[in-house]
Amino acid sequence: MHSVPEISQQTVLITGAANGLGSALAQAFGTAGATLVLVDINEDGLRQTAGNLPNASIYAADLSDADATRQLAQALRADHPAVHTLIHNAGFLVPEPFAGMTEDRWNLTFNVGIQAAQILTRAFWPSWLTNGAAAIYVSSRSGIEGFVNEAAYCATKHAIEGFVKALAMESTSSGIFLHTMTPGMYMRTPMSERNYPPDLKTKWVDPIELTPAFLHLALRTNPALSGQRLDAWKLTQQLKAAS
Secondary structure (H helix, E strand, O other): OOOOOOOHOOOOEEOOOOHHHHHHHHHHHHHHHEEEEEEEOOHHHHHHHOOOOOOOOEOOOOOOHHHHHHHHHHHHHHHHHOOOOEEEEOOOOOOOOOHHHHHHHHHHHHHHHHHHHHHHHHHHHHHHHHOOOOEEEEEOHHHHHOOOHHHHHHHHHHHHHHHHHHHHHHHOOOOOOEEEEEOOOOOOOHHHHHOOHHHHOHHHHOHHHHHHHHHHHOOOOOOOOOOEEEEEEEHHHHHHHHH
């Protein structure tokens, strides 16, 4: 069994950290004392997220670009050779009919969601096979259902679900805990500001309310959960009830 460090002793890599859930996760892990590695294309947003977090490093990168993501991965390995927890939260959704979608728009959505996930995972995989890790990939209902005008986004989220299941089967005895995480509750984020209809905007919550589930998974307490799709809202409520 690998020794799992407390959150305060972990280095945590979070993509899509400039706003929304990614920024909330940075606040939660930073408050718990983690060393933060924050990635987003929006450098100004990253600086705002990291502003009150003393142990945060920021990396502005375009995760839709494979070469840029590989260069990022190389820099991250050099600067932070031991990443204990990866949270791939970055995503891109602009609803539009498939008939009008350009190939560039398709590739942007898919590359941010799954290409970047595999490049960053691959960068740390050899270390994780030796030392263990937690890797959490943010999914949604689009990972198990289909939605009108979301062909690229649904394909991306379905892909991340399969990616995690397969890698969990390959690493059962390595101490790597892999999960997909669906929010399970409507969140107020820049993406939902653009895409939610008015009725859902009356139900949304601050994404900080979902972060206890991610903190819990970073501690790797239950091997049976590796490879599973989890619900952040439900898991958070269960943790509250048990405390």
